[in-house]
Amino acid sequence: MTASGGSGSTSVGSVRGATSSSEDDRPADQARPAPTEAELEANRKRARRRAKSRNWSLFLLFAGPNILLILAFIYYPLLSNMYYSTLDWRLGSPRATPVGLQNYVNFFTSSSGIEVWRVTGIFTAGAVLGSMILGLLIALVINKKIPGRTAARTAVFSPYVLSGVGVALVWNFIFDPNRGGLAHILGAFGISSPQWYLDEDWALFMVIIVYVWKNLGYCAVVFLAGLQSIPKDLLEAAIIDRAGATRRFFSVILPLLTPTVFFLFVTNIIFSMTNAFDILRTMTPTGHGTNTIIFEIYLQSFGAYQRAGYSAAIAVVLFFTLFLITAVQLRYVERKVHYA
Amino acid sequence: MRDIAPTQRLTKEQRRQRRRGTWADAFRRENLLDTILTGYLPILVALLIIVLPLAWMILSSFKPPSEIVTLNPTLLPQDPTLSNYSDVARRVPLLTVLGNSIYVTVIGSTIKVVLAITTAYALVFIRVPGANLIFLGILVALMVPPEVSMLPNFLTISALGGRDTLWGIILPGLGTAFGTFLLRQHFKALPKELFEAAELDGAGHFRKLFQIAVPVSLPAIATVALVTVVNEWNSFLWPLIIIDSPEKMTLPVGLNLLQSIETQTGSYGILMAGAVLVIVPMLIVFAALQRYIVAGLTQGAVK
Incomplete structure (x- = not known):
């Protein structure tokens, strides 16, 4: 029975799982003359094995369809993308030439590939900072104890749930340099409207504004929850110490808000890299100046170029970028955020 | 943490009292200026920024082309018309498209929710070795944006004959990681005692799922x-x-198609009518059920 020590230690975790079946045996066990630990262990093992196979079929009945769907439409694409990414292949063409890692090399070294990184970087930075700063300002205001703030919270959040295509159509009209609402407002101040659609830099600025408009309510609500979790007595103590509003914000509120800031920072980076497609596509269909990484994946395979292999390579790069960001979040941020 | 939560929850009476307190406080004479300057004024500005584009959309959708291209636009339509909406219907098969959206949303969501419930139940209550590993696999899937799988899924669905079909729209999105994750966390927090009585009665997993787990989890x-x-x-x-x-x-x-057809300046009215059709239903749903939607969309940050 030298192995019993080993088997005992491995089953520590699973014994708890089997208690429901072994509990029934216990009264009978006590009536019998003291069964050895080994016999008990064998009994439990048998019961566990029987329960295990029954459990497996039930588990597969309940969870199987979902797991199959996830395997077929999330995991299989991840792997096949890696294969496609090594091909020089036009979508719909039967012929594909293996090119090794050339697609990756192109994406990281060609001027058009570097342009995608530049646009993605600017868009992400603008979208994340814009919606977080405005979201925090709104949250600070709504956090005041005044009537109507629940309604204000709801209204501010509402663009977040609206169709990106619909929102982009509305803003297309507003940004129209000749007839748009913004052109009229600027005109009232004697300023002529920038060429939002022709100038690539203005186009990028424009889609950032729209994305921030749609997204800041999310940041505001999350910040609001963070603000409301700050203990009241800390703020009251600061007031008694005659700390002004600015001092209170930077010395008490902001430090206690860091978990929220970290959380929003990471989720916003991920969202802005993945969720902006409908706005980008609807406002700037050709992607000149606004082809962020997600837009580029679409443009390369389903746009004019049909370079499916290159598109797959970018998709793989995007996945590993997101994986890295999430890993960093889990490693360094997660434990600072209060989840439950 | 879990034990503290119920005590933090306020009774209706307490909440009403607290609200009355804020009313009185906010409008007391010494607070009035502060309430207006640092409270309502910024809120008003924020609300204008959020609401004005949407109001502009709705109002413009009732304007005839002449009021769209004018150099002196008015906020309210001078000569309100429904012609923009009938124009949308003339360019795209509007009722069919609307029906497709409802069909895809209802069928897709129903299947996804059912799958999320059964998967989450299995992960929490049916003990099999490796369940945690499967859960980890689902968590990783949560991280993969659908855009990454777009090309291979396009090939898969094309091969299955799903191009240009409604089931082709629905099928690849059915595997649900988000709902499974959220409901698993919820089921794990349910008190074990809820299930013990049923187990003594010899209830199987189906009864435990549909008679206990689902009814007590309706908000989630x-x-x-x-x-x-x-x-x-x-x-x-x-x-x-x-x-x-x-x-x-x-x-x-359909709106994307509409936009590519309607390229003239005067057709903004038609495009606004299209935007109303996709935005307003969601605004109504959100207004009615915002508590659940906000909770779900801010999951992970707000509890």
């Missing part, structure tokens, strides 16, 4: 359902790729 399930509905209704990229003919389009894709 509503949250998952509504977030799923929002996402399905707004979904754009995948339907854009897989659908070619207008009769099979969902609203966002």
Whole structure:
């Protein structure tokens, strides 16, 4: 029975799982003359094995369809993308030439590939900072104890749930340099409207504004929850110490808000890299100046170029970028955020 | 943490009292200026920024082309007309497209919610070795944006004959990681005693799921359902790729088509009418059920 020590230690975790079946045996066990630990262990093992196979079929009945769907439409694409990414292949063409890692090399070294990184970087930075700063300002205001703030919270959040295509159509009209609402407002101040659609830099600025408009309510609500979790007595103590509003914000509120800031920072980076497609596509269909990484994946395979292999390579790069960001979040941020 | 939560929850009476307190406090003479300057004024500015574009959309959708191209636009339509809406219907098969969107949203969301419930139940209550590993696999899937799988899924669905069909829109999105994750966390927090009585009565997993777990989890399930509905209704990229003919389009894709047809300045009214059709239903759903939707969409940050 030298192995019993080993088997005992491995089953520590699973014994708890089997208690429901072994509990029934216990009264009978006590009536019998003291069964050895080994016999008990064998009994439990048998019961566990029987329960295990029954459990497996039930588990597969309940969870199987979902797991199959996830395997077929999330995991299989991840792997096949890696294969496609090594091909020089036009979508719909039967012929594909293996090119090794050339697609990756192109994406990281060609001027058009570097342009995608530049646009993605600017868009992400603008979208994340814009919606977080405005979201925090709104949250600070709504956090005041005044009537109507629940309604204000709801209204501010509402663009977040609206169709990106619909929102982009509305803003297309507003940004129209000749007839748009913004052109009229600027005109009232004697300023002529920038060429939002022709100038690539203005186009990028424009889609950032729209994305921030749609997204800041999310940041505001999350910040609001963070603000409301700050203990009241800390703020009251600061007031008694005659700390002004600015001092209170930077010395008490902001430090206690860091978990929220970290959380929003990471989720916003991920969202802005993945969720902006409908706005980008609807406002700037050709992607000149606004082809962020997600837009580029679409443009390369389903746009004019049909370079499916290159598109797959970018998709793989995007996945590993997101994986890295999430890993960093889990490693360094997660434990600072209060989840439950 | 869990034990503290109920005590933090306020009774209705307490909440009413607290609210009355804020009313009185906020409008006391010494606070009035502060309330208006640092409270209502910024809120008003924020609300204007949020609401004005939407108001502009709705009002413009009732304007005739002459009021759209004018150099002196008015906020309110001078000569309100429904012609923009009938123009939308003339360019795209509007009722069909609307029907497609509703069909895809309802069928897709229903299946996703059912799958999320059963998967989450299995992960929490049916003990098999490796369940945690499967859960980890689902968590990783949560991280993969659908855009990454777009090309291979396009090939898979094409091979299955799902191009330009409604089931082709629905199928690849059915595997649900978000709902499974959210409901698993919820089921794990349910008190074990709830199930013990049923177990003594010899209830199997089906009865435990449908007679105990589901009824006590309705708010969490509503949250998952509504977030799923929002996402399905707004979904754009995948339907854009897989659908070619207008009769099979969902609203966002139909609007994309509309935009590519209507390129003249005067047609903004028509485009606004289209935007109203995709935005207003969601605004109504959100206004009615915002508590669940906000909770679901801010999951992970707000508890």
